[in-house]
Amino acid sequence: MTFSLLLDCDPGLDDALALLLAHGDPNLDLVAVTTVGGNVSLEGTTRNALQLREYLGFHDVPIAAGAAGPLTGPTRDAAEVHGASGLGNVTLPAAVLATSDISAVDLIIQTLQAAPGTIHLVATGPLTNIALALAKEPRIVEWAASFIIMGGSYTRGNTTPAAEFNIYADPDAAAAVFAAGWTVVMVGLDLTLQAVVHAGIVERMHTLGTLGVDLVAPLATFWTNPLDDEWDGQALHDVCAVAYLARPDLFTTKPARVEVELTGTFTRGATVVDFHSAAPNAIVLTKVDVEGFWDYVHEAWANVNV
Ligand code: RIB
Ligand code: CA
Secondary structure (H helix, E strand, O other): OOEEEEEEEEOOOOHHHHHHHHHHOOOOOEEEEOOOOOOOOOOHHHHHHHHHHHHHHOOOOEEEOOOOOOOOOOOOOOOOHOOOOOOOOOOOOOOOOOOOOHHHHHHHHHHHOOOOOEEEEOOOOOOHHHHHHHHHHHOOHHHHEEEEEOOOOOOOOOOOOOOHHHHOOOOOHHHHOOOOOOOOOEEEEEEEEOOOOHHHHHHHHHHHHHHHHHHHHHHOOOOOOOOOOOOOOEEOOOHHHHHHOOOOHHHEEEEEEEEEEOOOOOOOEEEEEEOOOOOOOOEEEEEEHHHHHHHHHHHHOOOOOO
């Protein structure tokens, strides 16, 4: 069975590897990409998406640029994690093809409207584009085959002790997304941190030839956390969100009500997850078959020649 998806992203080390997975898995059909300001500026995330499209070879997939910053409040980035360019120390050839001449919001709406119930919407950056699309066309809730996000957590954050970056970068957008009436598949830190890139995984990446040596391994090992003396490697957060679409069998989930804290001095951007709610609005991923995940991802990445 083939799953069609639109990926809204902020490439980004792990967003780049999520794009690689969406392109490499023959059971996934990447039909469109939209970019949002997040890990680095919108200019940077869009440049990265355009370069990845040509380097990896998904030339026929439209890419549209979206919001540069959040609905309200200051714009934050994660360049300290992803590097100034957003792709760590990886340098890709300049892109020749340009973005589409429509906005990310319109590409999201038009893509979902053209094929109601068949295209899955996956978001791996701040949710600003999704919230703006919902405001312009609420029916995308019905048109999306499913809606999967990398974001949030039901324990601790990574950008603050309470908040995960994608939610923290635009809490108002996240709150609107969780309140829109669809079921949000939430791939949060509690899940993604179960599958970190340790030394054995890096060795396996190097068996992917030029793709592994020049792109996958450098992206997957760029950031080490100097403050964590138990550091065992990066988590490829966004890859988990795309992997869930293709291989839900690798994951354990629970229904929950998720609310986004907007007013807390120390907790703004936290996702408050109630696994006992009688009115769930989300499916929250709680466990991953780690070995099965790496086997799947590696096999899909190996399909791409650069
Ligand atoms: O907190 C992890 C998330 O923030 C990932 O999507 C990563 O790319 C960054 O955007
Ligand atoms: Ca991301």
